Amino acid sequence: MTSRLAPLLEQFDFASARLTERLSGPVMDSGDGLGIEVGPLTDEEYFWEPVPDCWSVRRQVDGPGPRATLLAGAGVWGRDAASYPHPWPPPFTTIAWRLSHLSEMLSIRADHTAGGHALTRDDYLISGDALGAVAAFETGATAWRNALLSIDGAALDTVGYCTYPHGSDVDEPFIDIVWWVNQEVLHHGAEIALLRDLHRAQGRTIAGNAGG
Template sequence: MMTPPRLVPLLAQYDHASQRLLARLRGPTMNSGDDVDVAVPPFTDGEYLWDPVPGSWSVRRKEDGPGPGATVLVGAGEWGRDGGRPHPYPPPITTIAWRMHHLTEMLLGRADWTVGDHSFTESEMIVSGDAASAITSLEEAIVSWRAALTAVDDDALDAVGHSTYPDGGDAEEPFLEIVWWVNQEVLHHGAEIALLRDLYRASAAVET
């Protein structure tokens, strides 16, 4: 199927943003933006779970219970992600682990509620307790959402409710608006994760 012309720049932006994020996480190098390869330090479990400030929301073993201000650990398996509604205000600072799981869940969920069987829920998703598994899950989610994008025709871009993802405004918005929204989610969470990596490295340098 030919990619609708209106989708071409958004798909290119998604590809660039998602691959840049993966490179920032797994290395061994990434393009600095001026065609210079910059070394990417190994992404460790300690960094993945690092609390940038006391009381950060994160992913945790369920046996340990939710973190400060959270009322539930969302997800399936041994680990869960801090959550609960209504969210506290001001919003809590979140760890790299929390942000990666949030992004992974959103991409997988929207893919399922667009071209899947519309059954995905956050409660059934396995929460990664280590850095390597989290990267693998994120990459799989990136691929899943891209497959949903490349399955649409031009009419689908204007269709309200083409995605029926329940944790957003998808059912009330043209699909093209959802594509734009997901791109900005990848862009801004990718930037947050990159900044937290920089802060972790700087804090480790200060401590030594």
């Protein structure tokens, strides 16, 4: 592995492990080195819509949700999507949407870096439950990490080294794509963690109101 890639790979490993621990437990890093107990992501959390008209993961037979024009993915389930121009303001998205987006992106980018350079969103199987979704994220993260380990220093500066068809990859040096993937995992991971916290807090509020 080239030394220029090392800090980016270390950051990716940190972000991926942090999100996996936050989703699976039994403990997660609190940020100050202390372990906090956390249970595995539930289907209720996975599909929770905290506001009206969320984008989410749905059965293909049910069709897309509000303001979506299609369900991306293969198989029984799909993720709400729309052709350009996308709806504005952007729809609020569920944990299911955000997690499947991350897993799909990692898996397809890995293929377009060190695989067959053929996979698209139409080929990707969307998970219809929390357990499968967490496993899919781990699979995608491993595939992307292995793809990174396969490259040399020259690849980092090569424009279009990754041929991922759903972004600007073909116009960017590969090192910029590596950075971009890291920030996707970091910021979506933080969003998913916050949604878990809000779901837990909502449950406490409902219980408190019921007892009062």
